[in-house]
Amino acid sequence: MFRVPQTCAPVNRPGPALASFCLPLLSFSASILVGVKTRAMGSAQNVVLLSCATSVPPRRFTQQQALELAGYTSPRIREIFLNSGIDGRHFWLDPENFTSNETPDELHRRYREGALHLACQAATDCLRAAGLQPADVDCLFVASCTGYLCPDLSTRLAGHLPMRSDVQRGALLGHGCAGALPLLQRAADFARAHPGRRALAIAVEICSAAYYLDNTLETVIGNAICADGAAAVLLSTTSSSTESRATPVLLDFYSVLDPAHQDKVGFEQREGKLRIILAAEIRHLAGPIVDRCLDGLLTPRGLRRDQIRFWILHPGGRKVLDAAARYLGLTDDQLVFSRRVLRDFGNMSSPTVLFVLHEVLRSGQPRPGDYGVLLALGPGFVAEAALLQWQLPGQSEAASLFSQGVQGQ
Structure with missing residues (x-):
């Protein structure tokens, strides 16, 4: 068995006063297995999606709470927040310690801590759903656009889980909302080129580390809809599952x-x-x-x-x-x-x-x-x-x- 390491655990913990709208301290995550028998699907070139998992920060905010957090008072902006089709969002932040004039260094720290934790959780649950360990991963790709790290997230994540020292890695930066698709394509390319090997693809964003407060429509819309989360998928030409379903x-x-x-x-x-x-x-x-x-x-x-x-x-x-x-x-x-x-x-x-x-x-x-x-x-x-x-x-x-x-x- 393996676990999310302590280095990936949340740093800021909500106080008792936040219990009315904060989730339990462990990150909420979900995973699902979609496996088949241990053999290639159709041809050796077919890439199978073995499992998928998601992860979000523990703290959930309603749209009204997010509006108050941002400090907007305009009735028009309030209408944008409350008519967005969104009931709630998750942010990697503690509202007791939040101020709307955060420095770039504080935002970078939030991205580093939040992205690593959520990516760890999504990866862990994705592998567990497939009955695998981090050491079973041959290649790791990570897509993100809301922060920058060097060493990159894939390298840090490989060390945290930990994965094998010979795991191949790749980072996809700046693809925004479309980032999951080139991420999947690069992972599928690896799986096709190396039949039987496994590629783990993770998309993770901390949009609460990439906000900007002004009254222009585009930033208001961004602040009204954007949130934090991570998702992981495992790809290969073969599966370790004994199930024989589609x-x-x-x-x-x-x-x-x-x-x-x-x-x-x-x-x-x-x-x-x-x-x-x-x-x-x-x-x-x-x-x-x-x-x-x-x-x-x-x-x-x-x-x-x-x-x-x-x-x-x-x-x-x-x-x-x-x-x-x-x-x-x-x-x-x-x-x-x-x-x-x-x-x-x-x-x-x-x-x-x-x-x-x-x-x-x-x-x-x-x-x-x-x-x-x-x-x-x-x-x-x-x-x-x-x-x-x-x-x-x-x-x-x-x-x-x-x-x-x-x-x-």
Whole structure:
């Protein structure tokens, strides 16, 4: 057995006065196993998602509490907070010690402590769900955009768990809300290149270390929806599970980069702090770039959008999901997992779409042959997508389609 080391434990502990709205001190996390028999799925090139886990800080804040924490008094800003489609968010901070004029050093300390702890917890639970130990990981990738560390998070995490001294590592920085998709692609590339080896991919963000307080609309929106969290997925071409049920296989990825609008979303530096950039034009740019991305992902495989059962969309905000529903013609049922994550956790940037995937996995709804699309927009301006399919052990995509057709008759 293994445990989250003491070095990953929370530093700031809430006092008794906070008991009314603070969760127990241990980080809340969830994990789910989606394993199959110990053999390659379909072909040696198929990459199987073995397990998935999520983690958030112990302290949860309602939108009213977050509004008071930020110190906003404007009725208009209050309306933005309370009509965001969010019930509560988790932050790596103790409100008893919080001040709105934190220094860059204090924000950096929050990122270092929070990111390492949440990444440790998500990694631990993800491996435990697959019945594995940190020493079983061959490659570790970590995506993050809300802070910078050297040595990077993957190196620090490998030492904390601990992993083998020969574990390969990689960091993906600055991909924002879309970061989980290139993260998965790099991990899948490793798994395909090294059949049988395991790649652990972690997306972690401490948005409470990357806030900036002013009254501009973009910073207000960022402060109204952003939150802290981490998610981990384990990939390989083989599984250590003895179960023989349908498991998600990563089939393909597709990206569309629009550099003409790279200044419309991301972060900028002000007074040594990160300040969010969310241009209003994004709502008009999103539809066309998503169209191109989905066409590039689905058309080569002869798939139509109505063949996708699970739409695993990054919930960038309530209006983002509303626009996606209109533009893609999706029903409320098709966005229920994305809206649930937004309601319960807010927008945690890169790990958020993996939280949605986790909800789909633990719902028990996927059947053999079902397709799912992961989709997120991020700085660049970029659309990132991944195609997955639930397959039985030893089954190919074509066989899954045939089985699905027979079941539908």
